[in-house]
Each structure stands twice: as C-alpha cells, then as structure tokens.
Amino acid sequence: MMRYLLLCLLILNTTVGATVDTFQFSSSQNQRTALQLAKELRCPECQNQNLLESNSPVAKDMRLEVYALVEQGVERNAVIEQMTQRYGDFVRYKPPLKTSTLLLWFLPVILSIGALLLILFRYNKTPPVVPPTAQIQTNPDEHSALINQKTFSVPSQWLIFLICLLVALTLYAFSDRYQSLTTGLEQQKITDENSEKPLSAYIGKLYNKLQETPLDAALWLEISQAYLYHNAFTQALYAIEQAISLQGETSLNLSAKATILYYQAGQTLTQDIVHLLDSSLQKNPNEVTALMLFASDHFMNARYQQAITYWQRALDSGDSRINRGTLIEAINTARMLDQQ
Amino acid sequence: MKTRLSRFLPIIIALIFFATLYAGLQRDPQRITVQYNRNAIPTISLEDLHQPEQLISTESLKGESFLLHIWASWCSVCLRESPFLRKLSEQPELTLYGLNYRDSRQAALAALNKHGNPYQKTLFDPEGTLTLALGAYGTPSTYLFDHQGIIQFHYIGELDLAVWEQEFIPRIKQLRNTTTEEK
Numbered sequence: 001m002m003r004y005l006l007l008c009l010l011i012l013n014t015t016v017g018a019t020v021d022t023f024q025f026s027s028s029q030n031q032r033t034a035l036q037l038a039k040e041l042r043c044p045e046c047q048n049q050n051l052l053e054s055n056s057p058v059a060k061d062m063r064l065e066v067y068a069l070v071e072q073g074v075e076r077n078a079v080i081e082q083m084t085q086r087y088g089d090f091v092r093y094k095p096p097l098k099t100s101t102l103l104l105w106f107l108p109v110i111l112s113i114g115a116l117l118l119i120l121f122r123y124n125k126t127p128p129v130v131p132p133t134a135q136i137q138t139n140p141d142e143h144s145a146l147i148n149q150k151t152f153s154v155p156s157q158w159l160i161f162l163i164c165l166l167v168a169l170t171l172y173a174f175s176d177r178y179q180s181l182t183t184g185l186e187q188q189k190i191t192d193e194n195s196e197k198p199l200s201a202y203i204g205k206l207y208n209k210l211q212e213t214p215l216d217a218a219l220w221l222e223i224s225q226a227y228l229y230h231n232a233f234t235q236a237l238y239a240i241e242q243a244i245s246l247q248g249e250t251s252l253n254l255s256a257k258a259t260i261l262y263y264q265a266g267q268t269l270t271q272d273i274v275h276l277l278d279s280s281l282q283k284n285p286n287e288v289t290a291l292m293l294f295a296s297d298h299f300m301n302a303r304y305q306q307a308i309t310y311w312q313r314a315l316d317s318g319d320s321r322i323n324r325g326t327l328i329e330a331i332n333t334a335r336m337l338d339q340q
Numbered sequence: 341m342k343t344r345l346s347r348f349l350p351i352i353i354a355l356i357f358f359a360t361l362y363a364g365l366q367r368d369p370q371r372i373t374v375q376y377n378r379n380a381i382p383t384i385s386l387e388d389l390h391q392p393e394q395l396i397s398t399e400s401l402k403g404e405s406f407l408l409h410i411w412a413s414w415c416s417v418c419l420r421e422s423p424f425l426r427k428l429s430e431q432p433e434l435t436l437y438g439l440n441y442r443d444s445r446q447a448a449l450a451a452l453n454k455h456g457n458p459y460q461k462t463l464f465d466p467e468g469t470l471t472l473a474l475g476a477y478g479t480p481s482t483y484l485f486d487h488q489g490i491i492q493f494h495y496i497g498e499l500d501l502a503v504w505e506q507e508f509i510p511r512i513k514q515l516r517n518t519t520t521e522e523k
Contacts, residue, residue: 044477057442058477061468086475088376152347160351171362 005031021060023067034070037079038063040094044087187214202226217247224256233264251284259293269297286317299330304338371497373507374475381408381489382473389440389448389462396463398470402489405515406435407508409459409499410471410481412443413451418480421499422455428504429458438462441471441479484508486515 008028009021025031035052041062043054051063062083069079083091095101152160172178188211206223213219224239240257247253258276262269277290295310311331314322381402385395401408409425411418429436438459440448445464452462465471474483476496484493493511495503 044475057468058472061472065472085379086377086473087477088374164351164354 021063021067023064025067026071030070033076034067037066037070037076040092041066041080041083042091042093044091047090050093200226200230203230215246217243217253220246221253221256224260228260228263231263233260236260237264249279249283251280251287252289254280254283255287255289255293259289262293262297267297267300269294286313286319288314288317288319288321291317292322299334302337304334308334308338368497371503372478372495374494374496377475377491377494379475379491381485381491382470384470384473386463386465386470389438389445389452389464392445392464396461398489401437401461401485402487404435404487405492405512405519406437406485408437408439408474408483408485410439410441410474410476410479410483412441412479413447414443415479417498419451419455421480422458424500424504425458426456429460436460439470440464440466441476442466442468482508484511484515487519 002024005024005028006022008031009023025034038051041051043049043051043056043059043062045056045058046054049059051059051066066079066083069082074082080092089095089098089101095104097105203223203226206219206226210216210219210223220239220243224236224243227233227236227239237257237260240253240260243253244257254276258273258280261273261276265273277293280287280290291310291314295307295314298304298310299307308331311327311334315324315327315331381398383398385397388394388396413419425436428434436459438461440462443464443466445466448462448464463470474481474491474494476483476494478496480497480499482495482499483491486492492515493507495507497503
C-alpha cells in the first residue's frame with residue numbers, strides 16, 4: 001500500500017524540479033486534488049515558482065498545510081481562499097478579475113488588437129494611381145515617402161531615436177548606479193595602475209586583498225616588502241609610495257622606502273637614501289629598519305666600529321623584530337674583524 | 341492635426357511605459373508592506389524562549405494593541421535592527437513581543453545576550469507553526485495587532501526610524517484613538 005502511494009506520488013510529480021514529500025494521502029483523489037492545488041499556488045518567497053516547484057521552507061510548510069487541508073476534506077476553493085487571505089492575491093496563479101487586475105488580464109489583448117490595427121492601417125493605405133510607365137521609373141525615395149505618410153520620415157526617425165537615447169543616458173548618468181560605478185572604477189585604477197603578474201602566491205594573496213581594500217596602508221607596506229624580497233624594485237617602490245600617501249610619512253615607511261632604494265642602487269647609500277634614513281630616525285630614533293641598514297652598509301665597507309655602534313643601538317631599542325642572537329654574533333664578528 | 345498626433349502616439353506610449361518601469365525601479369523589494377492580511381492571530385501555545393517549561397498562549401497576548409516581531413539568530417538583518425528595537429522597547433507605552441522562528445534555543449538566547457533583549461516575552465517557534473499561520477515568509481517581519489488580536493499591519497524588512505515613523509506611528513495612534521473611544 002505504501003509503495004503504491006509513493007509510486008503514485010512519484011509518477012504524478014511530473015513538474016520539472018518538483019520536490020518529493022513523503023505525505024500519506026488516504027486516497028489517490030485527495031492526492032490529485034492536493035497536488036493540483038499546490039501547482040496553482042505561488043510561493044510567496046520564490047515568486048517565480050509554484051508551491052510544488054519551490055524548495056524554500058515556506059513553500060514546504062505551505063505544501064504540507066495544503067495537503068493536510070485537503071485530507072481534512074476542505075473544498076478546493078476554500079483552501080485557495082484561506083491562502084489568499086493570508087498571502088494576498090499574488091499567491092494565486094489565476095488572479096481574480098478585479099479593477100486592480102484589469103490591466104493584467106487585458107493588456108495582452110489590448111496590445112494584440114493594437115498591433116493588428118497598426119498592420120491594417122498600413123496596408124490599407126494604397127499609393128495614388130500613377131500611369132504605368134511613370135510607375136516603373138518612380139524614384140524609390142518618393143515611393144517609400146508615399147507609403148510612409150502616416151509616420152515620420154527616416155531622418156526624423158533617426159533624430160527621435162537619438163533624442164530618446166540621450167534622455168536615457170542622461171537619466172542614467174544622474175542615477176545612483178553610475179555614481180557607484182565610477183567610484184568603484186577609480187578604486188580599481190589605483191590598484192591596477194602598476195599591476196604586473198604576481199610573482200608568487202603570497203604576493204597574489206596580498207594583491208587580491210588590496211583589490212578589496214585599496215586604502216589599507218599596512219597591506220601596501222606588506223606587499224612592498226614582498227616585492228622587495230623578489231627584487232621587483234619598481235613595484236615595491238610604487239607600493240611603498242601608496243602606503244606613504246595613505247598614512248603620511250612614518251619612520252617605518254620612510255625606512256622601508258630607503259631600503260628599497262638601497263637595494264635598487266646595488267646596495268649603495270646615496271644622498272637621497274641617507275636623507276630618508278635620517279628623517280626616519282628623526283621621527284623614531286629606535287627605528288630598527290634604518291639602524292640595521294646603516295649598520296649593514298658600514299659593515300660591508302669595513303667600517304666595523306660604526307657598524308657595531310648601530311647594531312648596539314638596534315639591540316638597545318628592544319624591538320621584538322630583531323633576532324638578538326644573530327645580532328650579538330654579528331657584533332662579535334665585527335669586533336673580531338676590527339682587531340685584525 | 342490628426343496625422344500629427346498619430347505620429348507621436350507610439351513615442352508617447354513608449355515614454356509612459358518606460359516611466360512606469362522607472363517608477364517601479366524605485367520601489368525597494370526588501371521592504372514590503374502588507375495590507376491585505378486582516379486575520380486574527382490564531383490560538384496557539386508556544387514555549388517561552390527563556391523558560392521551556394512555560395507555555396505562552398497567543399490568547400494571553402491580547403488585551404491591548406501589541407507588536408510582534410519575527411526574528412532569528414541566523415538572520416543578519418534582524419541583528420542589524422536590534423539597536424533600534426531596544427530603543428523602541430524603552431518606550432513605556434509600547435508592547436513588543438518576539439517570535440523566534442526556526443532557530444535553535446541556544447543560538448537564540450546567545451543572540452539576545454549579545455545584542456540585548458527588547459522583547460517583553462519571546463515565543464519559541466522552531467517548527468514555524470505560528471509564523472506560517474500568520475503568513476510570514478521572511479524575516480524580519482513586524483506585525484501590529486489590535487487589542488483583539490487582529491492583524492492591522494504587517495511589515496517585512498528591516499525596521500528603522502523612517503519606516504517606524506511613516507508606517508507604524510500613524511497606525512498605532514489610530515488604534516489608540518479607536519480603543520479610547522470604545523472604552
């Protein structure tokens with residue numbers, strides 16, 4: 001018996017995309033009525049689907065309620081009436097004929113009649129009688145002008161079309177959508193301006209984050225460091241410039257910029273770089289990046305005492321970014337080399 | 341003159357048509373006011389959200405006009421309007437009940453703890469029986485009932501000051517006037 005009912009349910013469910021409920025009907029007639037009703041009622045949430053097609057929880061609840069009502073013996077019309085009271089006329093696929101639905105019902109008919117009249121009007125208009133010889137030689141422009149007497153001439157048609165287009169474009173330009181489009185595009189340009197293919201997955205990830213939040217200075221700083229690591233100096237510089245323009249000059253971003261320029265210049269301290277580093281240290285005398293850069297440069301040019309001084313300052317700053325063990329070793333190495 | 345008009349007729353029709361469509365574009369589909377539903381609240385008993393052993397009958401809500409707000413912890417818009425609802429609940433003359441729809445008790449209580457509880461009573465409707473009977477199909481939904489429990493107004497969408505002043509306040513005032521007249 002169960003199998004038979006389920007089979008009926010499956011077979012009768014012929015609508016595409018219909019869900020299968022395991023509701024037990026007491027008779028196949030009830031089942032048919034109930035399913036038919038469900039097909040005629042619109043899902044209020046997914047308004048393009050009927051109750052049988054829709055997957056939304058509201059539709060499911062409503063379906064089960066319809067089934068239960070039919071099982072209780074409620075009349076078809078009474079069920080529809082109850083649903084209409086709750087959800088309004090919109091829930092019916094066959095809306096009632098009221099003054100508010102007149103247009104809905106009759107617009108297709110009106111349009112069809114209108115189209116028919118239009119066609120009749122045109123073809124009923126016969127061109128004036130012309131002697132046979134003259135007719136053959138009729139200028140095609142004149143001919144079409146005769147037939148088109150009820151409408152505008154072709155140039156006028158183009159003019160009207162252009163005017164309509166202009167009006168539509170103007171309306172759009174002043175609408176909200178256009179404003180949000182332009183601001184979105186501007187933000188895109190900022191991130192797109194210097195976009196090269198990301199050099200690694202990490203840069204790719206940062207790049208994507210920047211697409212979403214192009215005004216995050218910390219991200220720009222991060223990506224500039226990543227680019228520097230890959231020796232992509234142009235991109236690194238561009239990124240650090242963005243950070244500077246967003247958050248102003250800080251000791252950190254000035255040092256970061258100096259570092260990029262330093263490596264770009266082949267590890268030479270030019271005047272500009274020194275100037276940047278000095279500005280950075282002015283803002284924060286404990287700026288580790290600047291101190292380390294000076295120290296490295298001194299060390300590589302065998303100015304060991306100066307290197308030690310800067311490394312010592314870096315140690316004294318107490319910055320958590322530096323590796324104290326490595327630094328102490330470096331100082332010892334420098335001392336050793338100095339004594340040689 | 342007749343020919344002149346008939347030339348412009350298609351354009352005029354098209355313009356009217358597009359003007360209608362444009363006006364339609366201005367309507368916000370996320371804020372729906374429902375006017376056709378004038379049913380009475382069905383008599384159902386649901387558990388109190390905070391005290392599962394206690395049942396609240398919809399009958400007990402009647403007696404004065406009240407607001408019923410359907411919400412859920414998974415509905416982000418509901419959480420967005422909670423500051424506004426809290427402000428509403430501070431008004432002494434307003435009776436605001438909550439109907440928790442298809443939610444887990446834990447999640448619902450957690451949401452109330454986190455965002456504050458603006459409701460005088462909260463009904464727990466995990467199966468959605470009362471919600472379905474009221475004809476609500478989206479959260480958040482706010483119902484305005486009169487003292488007999490008949491639906492006066494149903495609003496689907498985020499409740500903010502603008503909607504409150506435009507739709508609810510005039511109707512609440514009207515209800516108060518009619519009840520004082522009856523009394």
